[in-house]
Amino acid sequence: MAAPTYGIDLTTLTTAEATTGWSDLNVAGGGGGALSIEIDFAIQGNNAITRQVTNNTRGAFYTNGATTLDPDDHYFVWTVSATPGITNNKSAGGIVAVIGNNSNNWDGWYVNGADTLPQGGMQNYAIHSSSTPSFTDGTGLTGNPSIFGSYIQTNNTSKGDNYAIDVIRYGTGFYITDGDVTTPITFSGSAAINDANTNRYGVLAKVPGGFALKGRFVVGQNNSGTATQAYLEDSNTAVAFTDTEYSLPDFTQVIFDHPSTIAKLTNISFTAVGTNNPGQFNVVDSSTTGYFTSVVFNSTGTTKLNASAQVTGSTWNTCDTVFQSGSTISTSTFNNTSNTESSIISDDPSLISNNTFLGDGTKFGIAVDTAGEYSFTGNIFSGFVSGSDPGAELLFDPPSGTGNLTLNILGGGSSVNFINRSSGTVTINNNIQTTLTGMKDFTEVRVLDVSNPNAPIELAGIENVVSASVGANDNSFAFSLAAATEVDIAIISVDFENQRITDYTVPSSDTEIPIQQSVDRNYSNP
Numbered sequence: 001m002a003a004p005t006y007g008i009d010l011t012t013l014t015t016a017e018a019t020t021g022w023s024d025l026n027v028a029g030g031g032g033g034a035l036s037i038e039i040d041f042a043i044q045g046n047n048a049i050t051r052q053v054t055n056n057t058r059g060a061f062y063t064n065g066a067t068t069l070d071p072d073d074h075y076f077v078w079t080v081s082a083t084p085g086i087t088n089n090k091s092a093g094g095i096v097a098v099i100g101n102n103s104n105n106w107d108g109w110y111v112n113g114a115d116t117l118p119q120g121g122m123q124n125y126a127i128h129s130s131s132t133p134s135f136t137d138g139t140g141l142t143g144n145p146s147i148f149g150s151y152i153q154t155n156n157t158s159k160g161d162n163y164a165i166d167v168i169r170y171g172t173g174f175y176i177t178d179g180d181v182t183t184p185i186t187f188s189g190s191a192a193i194n195d196a197n198t199n200r201y202g203v204l205a206k207v208p209g210g211f212a213l214k215g216r217f218v219v220g221q222n223n224s225g226t227a228t229q230a231y232l233e234d235s236n237t238a239v240a241f242t243d244t245e246y247s248l249p250d251f252t253q254v255i256f257d258h259p260s261t262i263a264k265l266t267n268i269s270f271t272a273v274g275t276n277n278p279g280q281f282n283v284v285d286s287s288t289t290g291y292f293t294s295v296v297f298n299s300t301g302t303t304k305l306n307a308s309a310q311v312t313g314s315t316w317n318t319c320d321t322v323f324q325s326g327s328t329i330s331t332s333t334f335n336n337t338s339n340t341e342s343s344i345i346s347d348d349p350s351l352i353s354n355n356t357f358l359g360d361g362t363k364f365g366i367a368v369d370t371a372g373e374y375s376f377t378g379n380i381f382s383g384f385v386s387g388s389d390p391g392a393e394l395l396f397d398p399p400s401g402t403g404n405l406t407l408n409i410l411g412g413g414s415s416v417n418f419i420n421r422s423s424g425t426v427t428i429n430n431n432i433q434t435t436l437t438g439m440k441d442f443t444e445v446r447v448l449d450v451s452n453p454n455a456p457i458e459l460a461g462i463e464n465v466v467s468a469s470v471g472a473n474d475n476s477f478a479f480s481l482a483a484a485t486e487v488d489i490a491i492i493s494v495d496f497e498n499q500r501i502t503d504y505t506v507p508s509s510d511t512e513i514p515i516q517q518s519v520d521r522n523y524s525n526p
Contacts, residue, residue, distance in 0.1 A: 004179040004186075004230075006193050007223040010076065010171035010201055013148055014062045016042075016049045021062050023103065025151050027137070028057040033161065035060055041164030043078045043122045044200035048166040053081075054158040059151025060165055061098060061106075066144040069129060069170055074215065074247055075099055076202050078166040079150040080122040081112075086156035089113040093135060097127050097246075098149045100141050107133035107141040108151075109246045122166065124202030126214050131246040166200075172251075173203045173215030177228040184233035184264075185219055187211050210238030210269075213252055213279070220257035220288065227258040227285065235266035241300065243274025250301070252279040259287035266291075271298040278320070278338075283309055286326070299338065305329075321345055330354050334365065341390050342367035349407060354378035357393065361385040364419070367395040371403025371424065375480070378411035386417040394418040396426050410480045412510055431480040433510045436491070439475045440517050441466045444492040447479050450503065451486065459487060483508045496520050 014021060019035050033052030041048040049060050059079075069075075081087040081095050088094040094113025100106020111125045129141060152163050174194075179185040191206040193199060203215045220230040241252045254270070256263045263283075272278035278301040283290050290309035297303060297316045305311065307326030315333040316322060322334070322344040328351045334343035335358045342364035346352055349368055357365035357379065365381050385391040393416035396405045404424040408431050409415055420426045436445065447460040460479035481487065489501040496517040 002178050002180065003183045004189060005177045005222075006185075006190055007175040007177070008171070008193075008199075008201055008203070009173065009175055009223045010169040010203070013064050013067070013168045013170065015045050016062075016166045016168070017045050017047045019049065021064075022049055022060050023063065023147075025059040025061045025098065025103065025149050027059070027151055027153075036161070038161065038164070040161070041080060041082070041122060042166060044167045044197060048078075048122075048164045050161040050164045052158055052161050053152050053154050053163045055086075055154055055156055057093075057151060057153045059096070059098070059149055059163060061100075061103065061147040061149025062168055063147050066146050067170070068144055072172050072216075072248065072251075073170045074126040074128050074172065074251060075148060076124060076126050076169045076171070077148065077150060078122050078124050078168075078200065078202070080120070080164050081117065081152040081154070081162060082120065082164065083154065083158050083162040084114045084117045084120055086154045086158060086162075087114045087117070088153040088155060089115040093153050096135065096151050096153075097125050098147070098151065099127065099129050099145045100137070100147045101139075101143070101145065102147060105138035105140060105142070106136075106147060108135040108137070110134040111246070122164065124200075124205075124214070125246075126202070126244050126251070127246045128248050128251070130248075169201070171215075173217060175216070175218045175221050175223045175225070176232075177220065177222050177230045179231040181231065181233075184231050186232070186234045187237060187239065188234075190217070207240070210240065212240045212242050213254070214242040214244055215251060216253055216255065218253075218255040218257065219263060220261035220285070221255070229258050229260040230256075231262050232256075233262075233264040234268065236268075238269045238271065241270065241272045241274075241277070241279030244277045245274060247277045249277055250280060251277045254279070254281050256283045256288045256290060257285050259285050261285065262289045262291075264291045265293070265295050267294045269296040269298065270300055272300045280304070283325075283327075290327075316343065319343075324348065324352065327351065332356075333358065336360055337363050339363065342395055345369055349374040349376045352376070352379065354411065355380070357381045357384075359383040359391070359393075361388060361391045364390045364395040365393045365416075367397055368405055368407075369398050371398050371405055371422075373406040374408070375410050376407045376416075377413060379413045381414040381416060384417065387419075389419045392417045392419050394426075395421065397421040398424075408480060429482060432483050432506050432508065433478050433480045434504075434506060435476055435478040435510075435512045436489070436515050437474075437476045437512055439465050439477065439491070439515050440473045440493060440496055441475065442493065443475065443496070443517070444490075445477045446490040446492070447481075448488045448490065449485075450488050456488070459485075481506045491515060491517070493517065494520075494523060
């Protein structure tokens with residue numbers, strides 16, 4: 001691969017460098033200053049469209065002709081009222097974004113006002129034309145829009161130009177490909193392009209402490225949405241998912257695609273600022289490699305992982321559901337969920353280990369949707385309620401409605417209470433792990449049930465133990481059985497004397513048994 005290719009799918013309608021194509025938006029009638037171009041309010045390039053709005057409701061719109069928007073496209077506009085002291089509050093339409101068919105038929109969305117405008121200044125807003133407008137003029141927007149603009153409402157006299165609107169675009173966001181280990185894709189690299197004076201896209205902006213994302217941040221697709229190899233690596237920063245109350249609810253997403261894409265995130269936080277569009281984190285290709293270490297999600301939307309994703313030491317705080325989808329998740333925390341049911345939907349509980357699940361008794365900790373028998377190691381549950389639907393630790397709910405689930409609780413994990421919505425059975429085995437340590441290479445181990453001495457049944461075993469480095473002779477073998485189970489353990493090797501631990505009773509907690517093997521002097525090693 002090569003250096004990152006930072007693509008963007010936003011189409012520019014106007015850069016507002018001249019008044020050509022612009023018209024007066026006279027909402028309430030009455031007089032007002034003429035449109036002009038000025039550098040004072042310019043957020044991109046050299047100019048912005050400006051005017052005086054004094055004790056009136058006025059703005060400006062750009063006519064582009066009938067514009068076909070794709071289903072996910074949003075209208076991005078920069079606009080401002082420079083006199084918040086005489087601007088109406090947001091609920092009274094202080095600053096309003098507009099999309100319509102003509103000057104008499106349009107929809108408006110109340111995006112800001114004197115009570116909400118953050119420290120003044122030009123702001124970027126993203127609107128989806130299907131969202132419910134705050135105000136409709138005439139018949140409102142029907143079909144493909146032709147005009148795009150904004151206006152402000154003031155309630156006193158302005159001493160000069162106090163309204164401005166700048167570059168207008170439509171689209172969804174960044175689509176980034178390529179990158180390699182030496183020149184990876186990063187959030188800072190994307191923001192540098194987004195924030196350049198020649199661009200001002202309003203998608204991923206650099207802010208104090210990190211970045212603010214509004215729209216799509218897609219790694220592994222080009223502008224056409226075609227999956228293309230990419231490499232991202234970033235650490236030690238924060239990404240806020242911007243509140244966009246008039247967007248699609250899944251507008252803001254971090255997406256990874258293409259089977260050869262690699263994504264490495266370490267010590268990154270993703271935080272939803274609003275509730276309409278809380279932001280999603282999606283690995284869409286089942287072969288995309290993801291290493292997500294110490295990643296924190298705060299109040300975000302769904303997280304969708306995949307079989308090649310490895311999650312370690314991460315946290316989901318009051319987020320929507322995490323879809324495991326074959327991923328490996330360890331030493332992480334699931335702190336309640338904003339979903340009505342469960343923090344995580346699992347298709348392979350054996351890959352979920354040493355995690356902490358915190359609940360409030362109203363949601364499940366984990367929902368298993370795939371029948372089978374699984375080890376479930378070291379997972380701790382707290383705050384759940386036995387028999388509560390939802391609210392218990394575990395839900396078994398396979399899509400087919402049939403099948404059996406067996407969970408073998410290992411590694412000191414909590415026992416789980418469950419709700420079973422299938423026609424099959426759920427079995428929870430609270431097993432204890434016994435580990436034999438210090439064994440020589442190529443030792444065979446057999447664990448035998450002694451309840452019937454005449455017909456012993458093998459409960460666990462291994463043909464030979466061997467470390468990653470042959471010759472280390474410090475191998476271990478672990479087996480897990482219910483507490484109080486009585487077994488014989490046979491330890492067999494051609495080079496060493498055979499050993500047998502008889503009538504071993506599995507204790508109530510995980511245990512290690514050191515094994516010392518003596519050379520078998522009666523065996524001639526050629």
